[in-house]
Amino acid sequence: MKATPQQRLKLTSWGIPLAYIVATLIVGLSLPRVEHRFLPHLVTTMSPASAMAICSSIASGMIALTGIVFSLAFVMVQFSAMAYSPRLVLWMARDPVVSHALGIFSATFLYALHMLAWVDRSASGQVPLISLWLVFGLLVASMGMFIALIERIGMLQVGRMLIFTGDQGRKAIDELYRPKEPAPAPSEPVRLGGLPVTQTVTHVGRPKVIQAVRVTELVKLAKESDAVIEVVAAVGDTVLEMTPLLQVRGARQSLDEQALKSAFEIGDERTFEQDPKYALRLVVDIAIKALSPAINDPTTAVQALDQIEDLLIRLGECRLRICDFPDERGSLRLIVPFPTWDDFLRLALDEIRYCGASSVQVMRRMNALIENLLAVLPAKRHAALRNWETRLRATVARTFADEAEKHDASVADRQGLGIGEEKTL
16 A cells, blocks of 8 residues: 555654664674674774774764754754744755765664674674774764755745745646546536435544545546546545545446545645645745745745746646546546635735735736746736736725835835836736
8 A cells, every 4th residue: 555645754753774784783783793703804903992983983983973963953844844834844854865964874883883882893803894994984974974964954044935935836736637638628518416325424433634635546446436526535635534535426336435535635734745735835925934924034935936926927827626537447536636726816915915914025026927938828817817916906095095016116126125017007
């Protein structure tokens, strides 16, 4: 069975360091014994006292380094969670580089301890060559992982966090809405009102989040019973006890409820998979937190709008109505709710418009955003954009009483306060 995103995150967080520790224990218990028995003459010219001093220093220094580095790293993660978004920083804390760094540091510490037991074994005055070089190799690997970890912590800079989130959104859009060509329409229209509900599947257990829906599996199940499955809970929704997940309509026989439930990937948190709204949500979170009175950083909001505009352009070029899924014969088998163009615009613009209403810089950047979307997107997207253009004009008129300030806030400027076009909305 395919692992859910939540399971993959847990595997990364705990599985990687544990694998390093287990492998180190196995190698530490076996390799020196193999050297001692089969390669007794393969020894280094280093004195036992020097080897013991080096291994002791590496072991003690590595455990201290591990404690200090990860303490500072998690303090920075906690600080960034308060400054940006706890949901976003959680993804950075679970980066595989963090898990690999912890594993390499632990492996270096453990193997250096094992090595100490084989230096001058049985008063032989010898130091195993391969094991000693393995200690040095692990030390070099630890330094490399330390550099990689510092680079990852640098991702906590707001600009890089916005780029990371935007990249996740672009990837989700690419995967969810590819191909962009129209999907085959059902061979004949189906009136759901005329199909009786023969089965309803509900969630049982504590609150969880819909992370993805396996369309292929549901279409196959619906075809087997000549039914239409209507998914009620959308990706990103939090489902509670007895919350309906789907309804089966017009089925000849009852479908396997466990098979229907297994077609949903459900976890504790939202993921980017099948959920481009989540990337927009995180970018908007960064923007509105930057616009809060405690932080008051409209420039960060402008940077967030750069990513939002790019995501909206990509979404506006896609065929967003992908809710109907027919089988290979063209018969409608599955209906899944997905966001509309209006949903994306409301999420991307409404909170920033409200929180940044008093910022000339934010208003000018939003003017430029809408102006550019009108210029590059097809005509079918223009009606909703014109509506937001009107709302933005009303916000500026309501917020700024002085005519000069009202004029300044109505200029389209991609930098917020850079080179604006002398053109009001």
